Amino acid sequence: MSGRPQSPRPQIGGIRETFAPWADPQARPLVRFDGVSKTFGDTTAVDDVSVSIYEREFFALLGPSGCGKTTLMRMLAGFEQPDAGRILLADRDIQADPPHRRPVHMMFQAYALFPHLSVAQNIAFGLKQQKMARDEIAPRVEEMLSLVRLDGMGKRRIDQLSGGQRQRVALARALAPRPRILLLDEPMAALDKKLREETQFELMALQQTLGMTFMIVTHDQDEAMVVADRIAVMREGRIVQVGRPAEVYEAPADRYVAGFIGDINLFEGRVAASENGVVRLVSGDGTFEAEGTGPVGETAWVAVRPEKIAVHAEPPPEGANTLAGRILDYGYLGDWTTYLVEIAPGRTLRAARANATRATDRPLGCDDPVWLTFATSSAVVLTR
Structure with a gap:
């Protein structure tokens, strides 16, 4: 969504710092899955889900294919009916409302535009x-064309539009x-990487x-990390x-979340001590300290x-x-270099180094010996 002068847009980061209606016990959610x-058939797509979404919130359902996220959305839209539980919109159960009677609209992945209609006719x-009254349409x-920066294209x-323009229609x-x-x-x-990144910020604004x-x-x-409030x-x-x-990124609830959101290194071991919000864990890879709590003597994981x-x-x-190893392989990503470091036969870790300068005095390459360190505050303990 670029190529023309753009009007000032909201500073989303500043808004999100103070936007937290879910933390207010007096706030009433706009949508509640109960x-x-x-x-x-024999497949459970959604299993006893309870979650609330608040007015003006940008809420993301994130997960792999088949996890139930689209089914949950389709039930809110009215295209599927729940087998159990309630869906409330502004405190009213909407299960009996057909899709066209719900104040909810859905933009589909395939866009579902009508090729025989013009842009304006589609809108x-x-x-x-x-x-709606003809003189209001x-x-x-x-207004909508201007809002999505398609002025004059009605x-x-x-079939005369690019993929990004179709998405805006x-x-x-x-x-x-x-x-x-x-x-x-x-x-x-359906958008390429650069256009997708641009569109994320435009969608937030x-x-x-x-x-x-x-x-x-x-x-x-x-995508979820960029656009969503929660x-x-x-x-x-x-x-x-x-x-x-x-x-979600810095304090994952468990190993699944830690592994699904970004890359993670996990060290499994036994909790040797847990005090003052710091856990000492002993594993086959070494001794580690991380923030969190855990039962002494039990199995836990340090995630970094x-x-x-x-x-x-x-x-x-x-x-x-602190760990010693050798660089097994590495990948240059422009802003970062990712290293695959072997710390024992068959045991590798990932480390990422920001490319803050155009060159380094001592570039690291394959088979170079290296030492890895991380701060206690940079790691978290997971107990499941």
């Missing part, structure tokens, strides 16, 4: 279905009826400008963690992200959270 389950389609269509055919069509909540089903899956509630389904961790990570029909992107591991060409002082 013990919702759904099965298809107007839902308004006509709602029997044209101004609303023009008469074009769909689909978005405008979904927004035109002004729903209480907009559902986005993998909306950027649009949501803030409209003051609308958005709910997105995606399997792309980076992320619900799903696994096998259940929600395993809900939190702000930073909370690759970018939090420092790579040294010379031995550092002895201590916890």
Whole structure:
């Protein structure tokens, strides 16, 4: 969504620092899933899910294919009915409402645009279905075209548009009826990487400008981390963690979340000590200290992200959270270099080093001996 002067947009980062209605015990959620389950034959798609979404929130359902996230969204839209539980919108059970009677609109992954209609006619389609007055439709269509930066393109055919432009038409069509909540089903899956990244920020700004509630389904961790106020990570029909992107990334609830959101290194061992919010864990790889709590004598895991591991060409002082190894392989990513470090036969770790300068005095390469260290505060203890 670029190529023309852009008006000032909301500073999303600043807004999100203070936006937390879920932390207010007096706040009423806009949408509430209450013990919702759904099965298809012998397959349980959604298993006793309870979660709330608040007014003006950008909420993400994140998980692999088949985890139930799209089924949950389709039940909110009315395209599927729950087998158990309730779905409430503004404190009202909407199960008996057909899809066209719900103040909810869904933008599909395939866009589902009508090729025989113009851009403007596609956007107007839902308004006509709602029997909006004819003299109100044209101004609303023009408003939507401007909102998604397609001014002057209303008469074009769909086959004359790029992939990014088609996506914006689909978005405008979904927004035109002004729903209480907009559902986005993998909306950027068909876009190339650069356009997808640009569109993420435009979508966030649009949501803030409209003051609308958005709910997105995606399997792309980076996408969810960028756009969402909160992320619900799903696994096998259940929600395993809900939190702000930073909370889910820095303090995963378990090994599944830690491994699904970004890369992770795990050290399994026995808890030797746990005091003052720090756990000492003894494993076959060494002795580690990390923030958290754990029962002494029980099995636990220290989890540390690759970018939090420092790579040294010379031995550092002895201590916890120190490992020796050799570089098995590495990949240059432009802003980062990722190293695959073998610390024992068949045992490898990932470490990432920011390329802060154009060159280094001592570049590291394959088979070089290295030492890895990380701070206690950079690691977290997981007990499941």
